[in-house]
Amino acid sequence: MKKQQNILIIGAGLCGSLLALRLGQRGYNVSVYEMRPDLRKVDISAGRSINLAFSDRGNKAMKLVGIEEKVKALCIPMNGRMIHDKEGHTFLSNYSGRDHEYINSVSRGGLNALLLDEAEKHENVSIYFNKKCKSVNFKKTTALFKDYETKSEFVEDADVIIATDGAGSAMRKSYYLAKKFLFSFSQDYLTHGYKELSILPTKTGDYKTYKNALHIWPRGSFMLIALPNLDGSFTVTLFLSYDEGVYNFNNLTTPEIVSEFFQKEFPDALSLMPNLIEDFFKNPTAPLGTVKCSPWHYKGNTLLMGDSAHAIVPFYGQGMNASFEDVVEFDAILDQNSGNWEAVFKAYEATRKKDTDAIADLAIDNFHEMKDHVANPIFQEKRKLEMALEQNFPNAYSSKYSLVTFHENIGYHEAMTRGRAQDKAILNMIADKSIPTSDMTKEELKVILKSVQQETNNILEDDRIAGLKQ
Amino acid sequence: MKKQQNILIIGAGLCGSLLALRLGQRGYNVSVYEMRPDLRKVDISAGRSINLAFSDRGNKAMKLVGIEEKVKALCIPMNGRMIHDKEGHTFLSNYSGRDHEYINSVSRGGLNALLLDEAEKHENVSIYFNKKCKSVNFKKTTALFKDYETKSEFVEDADVIIATDGAGSAMRKSYYLAKKFLFSFSQDYLTHGYKELSILPTKTGDYKTYKNALHIWPRGSFMLIALPNLDGSFTVTLFLSYDEGVYNFNNLTTPEIVSEFFQKEFPDALSLMPNLIEDFFKNPTAPLGTVKCSPWHYKGNTLLMGDSAHAIVPFYGQGMNASFEDVVEFDAILDQNSGNWEAVFKAYEATRKKDTDAIADLAIDNFHEMKDHVANPIFQEKRKLEMALEQNFPNAYSSKYSLVTFHENIGYHEAMTRGRAQDKAILNMIADKSIPTSDMTKEELKVILKSVQQETNNILEDDRIAGLKQ
Incomplete structure (x- = not known):
């Protein structure tokens, strides 16, 4: 394969920016188009999880691109699950019996910004923001974009297009709607949704509860969790059915009933969350879905990677790690120099798909483990x-x-x-x-x-x- | 529920016509819209399997509507699998150790015609042909149709719409595209497709091979099967990968290579099929897909039933039987008189979905059993x-x-x-x-x-x- 080939990446999220960095390091000409504004200049956290679990598979990718130490500075180690019962008793259940094994809470925005900075250090990598992909013509290897600033539409072509545009991928939609090949596809929603809340720092900027754990309030059919942030706050997430049980997202409609629910189920958390009601009614309730599909590629023209190929529920803390591992696996296939892009894409899917299918299923298992079995x-x-x-x-x-x-x-x-x-x-x-x-x-x-x-x-x-x- | 409610059924295939018959018997006003011409007047077998396996679950439905004896006249009992090896040796493996347990080969067209005739005996049942459903407005309980004869479009409303419009259901597509609720959906294709062929009767109208069996030529990664028809012929189906293996649908492109393939793999079948090459290049190659989805209903307005809710691969011979059992289960829920359609639909899906999910998975298992394990x-x-x-x-x-x-x-x-x-x-x-x-x-x-x-x-x-x- 010629190194000077032009690769178009759709989406500059965690997976896309890492892929751009790695392909930039390998010498390809890389253009990345991202629909959101540059998160290094504008605060665009709304609607996406603020912090994420980062662990060894993700770190393997950071080692590959040489930024392990820089990422470590963004991490807060979590050694285990801190389980909170209804009476406010807690007990810590370590993630491993080996001291050096723990997971980390990392800021999505901080990590993404680092990856963008590193990618842009390569002059053969260009990143364009506010450009939304509307569809991909996978037979012609072209993508149609809308420029959110000029409101105009334009078409880009490339030798290869790789879509890292997330669970709602425009390219995956093009695969599905075009009906040009047999495209197996599934979207599976849990009957539960989630809502982000927060435990703010103390006035002196300290953590209000134990910093180095992933906190869980398991209640059988629903749960609350909390992960620490570098600023002393915790991002708290409520996982709850939309319409089943005594309390659910459909009937938590007034401040009174939300307070009653937390008072009854999570009194110790409530005491740390004077801002609960404001958060609850300001923040969206979002669904929890799993996406699987196959094939990921169309011949040697286009490839889905990261969440666009395999979006999973968050309960194993592996979503970002799996997407980072995609890049490591893809890089290893490139090392084998299979001769052409179709062979590369085929070999990549053949080795990778069984693993992303597995983590999708494991993540569903862990939903039940976290909300129920841990108790x-x-x-x-x-x-x-x-x-x-x-x-x-x-x-x-x-x-x-x-x-x-x-x-x-x-x-x-x-x-x-x-x-x-x-x-x-x-x-x-x-x-x-x-x-x-x-x-x-x-x-x-x-x-x-x-x-x-x-x-x-x-x-x-x-x-x-x-x-x-x- | 008032008995005089208007029920609109989309699709007059096996499931839709049985449902119309049963709801007609229960006294509802039933209108059925079918996109194809009336199969009692026009030969429209092309592209759909000619005969099907009919067994006890299907027969339970025939008993419910009182036509068990009429259906029996359309059936050819198959007591077991007749397995053919490459040397032409055969051995019969019974389906059951109990003599009264066997499956049947039944003509799709004959059975569908019978169900239509029986349904139309009820003056509260009307069936309209050549009317294709284009979309369903499930919030308003209306359906948009195109009349293939007049080329005009029209909208029908009803108290309830039930879509029995098969694996490519227009209503399911409306659920998916409207994004008005969380709709879990999957379409999974096997890497194999199928093609129908035939063993014609002898000149005297007799069967060229043993009549009362389902014939299988298992070859590990592909297979041939044959089911008898009342006219002395067998409908033969080749299940083969699109693109893997020495011979596959993508490379069986000339009469010579097709003959070579059959000569090598199915010599005893080939000797019964002088018409092979003609059949092979005349008949389409079709995909094998599984469809699952949830929810099946939108409130009390609309419901998916039969293949539109759960299309499965044919390897357990249960596709039609499962759809007929849908009607039996739905009828039992109606007997409980839950008071409103939303309660009926919810109860129906709650009891039924685990079973249709199971037969979908069993049918995939049986693909591997038939082509491989039986040997x-x-x-x-x-x-x-x-x-x-x-x-x-x-x-x-x-x-x-x-x-x-x-x-x-x-x-x-x-x-x-x-x-x-x-x-x-x-x-x-x-x-x-x-x-x-x-x-x-x-x-x-x-x-x-x-x-x-x-x-x-x-x-x-x-x-x-x-x-x-x-």
Whole structure:
């Protein structure tokens, strides 16, 4: 492939700006068109999550482009889940039994700005703002844009178009509507929506509650979570059904009923949120959707990447990490120098799609885990045992959460398959009372580890035979 | 609900005409609009499967509307799968160990004509042909039609609109495009397509091969099947990848290569098909898609039913049966007289969707079973054992196939869950060589039955615990 080829990227969000940076580093001529204004000049946070979970798969991408240290400065480590019950009691459940494994809260805007700055350092990368993509002609490799400033429309062509324009992707819509090839597509909404709220800093700029955790108020069919920001505030998110249950988004229509709901369900959070009512009625309620599709590419002309190809719900904290990992995987395929773009796109989808499908499913699982299971005694026993196994046998055991979050050299699909089998093994061993779950010596733990490994392998083997796969 | 309400049905295919008949019997004023000409007057078979598998769930609906005997006259019983290997050897694998359990090949056109005739016997039912629905305004409960004869467009309103307009439903498209509510939707295509061919009768009008079976030529990644017609012919269908493998639809472009492919892979079928080349290049290649969506209804105004709500691939022979069962289920909800249409539609979707989701997934499973597993020794041992269990313990054992096909009083979802667990139990017992699979006495079989039941229950219980469902 000639290096001087022109690549057009639609969307300068987290994925698009990272991709522009990486392709710029590789020497391509890169033009990026973004529909929003430049977030380094204008505050455009409204309607999108303010902070995000950043972990090892995302960091692998930062290492690839050489900005790991700069990103670290934007991060607040979260070592575990701080679980709040209705009485205001809290308990911390670590994400890993290994001290060096934790996730981070990172500012979306701060990280995006850094990626844009780094990309623009390359003179072969140009970024244009306020240009909305309306459609893509994937047969001609051209894209139609509307310029929000001049109100005019214009067409750009390129050797290759890569759409990183998010869950509502214009190019994906063009694939769907054109009916020029068989396009498998799904959009699946949860019956729950979400609304962002906030815990502001104290007057002296301090955090009002424990900084280094992801706070969860699990209530079975709904939940509240909070992630810290660098300025001492927390971004709080309420996940709640639109129309089911005693309280839901459709009936939380007055300040009185919202206060009553929080007083009853989240009294300790409410005491930190004098601004609740204002936030609640100012901020939008947004849906939670999963998007899957295939193929991601049209021949060697166009490719979907990031959320445009695989939007997921936020409950595993992997949305941004998965999109960053897309760029790492794509880069590895480019290294293989497959000779032409169609071969590159085909190889990329063939290796990547099983993994993005898996994280989509895992994220749905984690919705139920976070709002419900974390408060379930058998689940808590499992986590306690897994912490002990990870602490005592750091090289021999990793929980599903660790496999997904901290093992960036294992794909999501393998992490899911192995992690689910482990969960099933341990939950059944606990339910059968075939293993103790507290006060174990290291020797006893070693026996348990062996049983868990053996039972996990049995489960995988039984599934393999049932699937008649050789 | 007043009985004199006006119900508008979009589509007079198998589901729509049955629904019109049943709602006519219940006393509603029913108007049906169909885009095709009246199939009783014009031959419009092109592009749709000529015969279909008809089994107990479908028959339950025929009993409900009182035409079971009339339908029987259109049916050819198929007692099992006749499997053809490459050397032309055949072996018959029964669908059930119980003699009274078999499926039928039925003519789509003949059955549809019967349903239309029966529906039109009710003076409160009117059916209009050549009227294509272009869109539905679900807020106003109106539908826009184009009259193919006069070329004019017109709007019809009704108290309720039910769309039975198939996999390409216009109303479902209106749900999707209007973006007035969160509409979960998926269309998933297999990488395989299909093409209909035929084995014509002998000169004396006889069947050229065994009449009472569903013939399969399984070849791992592709297959040929054949179902008998009343006129002595068989409708043959080739299921093949569009672009993978040595031979695929994209490269079968000349008579020579098509003949070569059949000569190599299906020599015994080819000898019965002197008309192969003509059929192959005359008939279209069509995609195989699964459609799921939710919600099926908009308030109490409109409802999707049959393929418009849940189109499935044909491999379980359940597409028509599932749509007929929709009508039975809907009728049962109407019996409960929930008081208003919104309650009826909501209750219907709440009970029905898990079952139509299940048959969609089962149909995909069966694609792999038919083209591949039926030729696998461990799978064949399982079927042999299951036949023996069904023959010897007809009240105590039913295979997954039997549960899905012959147990119309069990929902698809329950049949899937129990059937998959049984399959897993038996396949693993065979793989572990923990049970004999031939030359068993009835006493030995009884012991095996108990083990299978125990192991099935263990599998279901382990899954329940792993899902943390109480």
